[in-house]
Amino acid sequence: MAGASTSSGAKAAFVLIGKRLASSLLTLLLVSVTIFVIAQLLPGDAAQEALGQSATVEQVAALRHEMGLDRPAPVRYISWLGGMVSGDPGQSLVANMPVSEVISSRLPNSLLLAALTALVAVPVALAIGIGSAMNRGGRIDRALNITTLSMVAVPEFLVATIAVLIFSVKLRWLPSIALVSDEMSWGDYLRGAAMPILCLSIVVIAQMARMTRAAVIDQMDRPYVEMAVLKGVAPVQVVLKHIMPNAIAPIVNAMALSLSYLLGGAVIVETIFNYPGLASLMVNAVTSRDMPLLQACAMIFCAAYLILMLIADVTAILANPRLRAQ
């Protein structure tokens, strides 16, 4: 019985993954079209932005030809799409380097920052969420509630600026800017990335903790929990063994949403700490009208979001025997 349900669960998961991958590809295609069209509506193009105020008409024409911008928009889109399908995201118009090279110098930074933030934020958020749910209505719950609510309410640029004023300008414990270079040691990196991680954590911890608390409390009122309590199961065991398997789906969903924010939404933190990540690269690409780079960044963010959502859904199915059986 158990074996049958597991295999049918795995099958359901595979079918779901297959379907979701197909629809993800469609989503990516639609997003790329949307971004391309919207970017066409922006005033100016890469040639004008690169030459700036001092451009002459002949120069703009020459540069446009060199960048391939003198071709009609649909042709440019199709050729970009063709390249993308064959695994080549093209040439950055501004940096004069392959897009893959530009991105490969930034993506690891972004992934590392997101991973370290997740490493800090997820356990803390779970602890806060479960802790305050177990003490529902009590002092700890209220204190944690006020803390998380104010963390959600305070914008991250304020947190970041105050953190810099305290930790780097006054106390001089941590550098005010995150310098990342190839030859730096892990210790140096962690020192530089400490404040960006802190600031990003504050935002996502609050969101995840509140969702966790809500999900756990939602389960605590169910009869099976009452049953377990009456059986004499210890409170911690009730939460871990009985409640969590049922609450895991909404929690993972909330986490996926928060974590997808870490990749593309870190632009403010990246700006304040001068962290060379992907979000600021995308902003660069927009202001310099560097279409191939912009498209590549958008595809990465979109794909990351879709993957996280997929993981959340698969987790939800595997955690729920009723969904598994379907």
Add this chain to the structure above:
Amino acid sequence: MDDISALSRRGLIGAGLGLGAGLLLPDGAMAASKPRRGGRIRVASLSSSTADTLDPAKGALSTDYVRHYMVYNGLTEMGGDLIARPALAERIVSNDQTIWHIRLRKGVTFHDGASLTAQDVVWSLLRHKDPAVGSKLATIAEQFAEVRATGKQDVVIRLTGPNADLPAILAQSHFLILRAGTKDFRTANGTGPYMVSQFRPGVRTLVRRNPNYWKSGKAWLDEIELIGIPDEVSRVNALLSGDVQLVIAVNPRSTKRIMASRGHGLLETPSGLYTNLIMRQDQLPTGNAHFVAAMKYLIDRPLIKRALYRGYATIANDQPIPPFHPYYRSDLPQTSLDLDKARWHLQRAGLSGVRLPVYASPAADGSVDMASILQEYGSRVGLNLAVNRVPADGYWSTHWMKHPLGFGNTNPRPTADLLFSLFYKSDAAWNESGWKNPRFDRLLLEARGEADQARRKQLYGEMQGLVHHHCGVGIPVFISLIDGYDRRLKGLRPVSLGGLMGYQFAEHVWWEG
């Protein structure tokens, strides 16, 4: 025939003056501290993006200029007195200001060990005429009718017309000299004081001292790391927390924070940078001379200097030559806020009670506040200005010079001729107000070919008067540039061409840590 050019005579006098000024400096920094070798600093510039380049022709932003001056040299160079002196050129002379003879300095080598030859110079200058290079100064390079090598160390430049400013033009970062045939700009092969050890666009530029630099003794620092911190608050924080030792473009609002720190100093550079009100002369009602006069009387210059720039500005007089410039004309009457005169001119223009949109944007520094101040005074004389604030992104291509009433922002240019040719000549592409003054155009051409300094000053003086009286631009103040530095960094001096010693600090500073 004068064998020695006006330039080298001027150069000599200028050098003497510079020496005198150095001795008179009350700062004591120069007297107390002798240049010494060693040390490593990190410098934060204004911006850093994938558009960062090591190709001088493409240099667009202060970060690029700084990077280029670190690794390359020009035929000439300019100091705080705005006089061009020979650099890679040993001598640059002309009899008629049209055909220029350049003798190159001997014994100059590129970072890869190759010797500097006339071929490198010819190639470096002529590439600006190739549209595919995308040079920022292509329009200026059109003046080069011919550039050819006449020997291993000799170059002749024939211009399309006389231009006494050629030495100053060649000092600009775009005309720095490359090795002939350079194609790959992932790294740089120059003759400059520093060699590139790492260049990552949008992240950092790392350079180390060139041990074979041709200027004896220089440079002093072992290593310089150039990064960009676009956010001003972050930049100042990085300076105060000791993560960087030199920052460009400090906002006047942040000056108090830096002055409060004992270990940090401010370098104020009076400059020719200005944000100006543009009144299009080819559109109505801004083309009305009385309207233009009224607007100039509505500008409260001391208020703008005090409130917008905390005193880090110089009052301007509706013409673009700043007071410290050698060709500045001092006897023009200063326009100041006069509501009665403004009201009278407005009535003569028949525009009392008219509602007019004025376009302002963060792209033109301070313009939004200036527009609000104008709006306030305008309402007192019966002029109803509506401030349209538009985004900085795309401002220059979509809004600048397109509306009857708007704002522009002009960076300092190395010569009066460049400034007037680019922004005030009748047929200039950026003739912001679209004014047309045949007398001005004639004077401009005459001054360009004039070798006599006194006569030149007179000609430029008359042009300043014409712009002041008739042109449709209102220039409230010249904005000072402010850099912040760690006090252990010595040798910094203001050079009004730009921040960080006209972007050329790298070879002049030393570390006393």
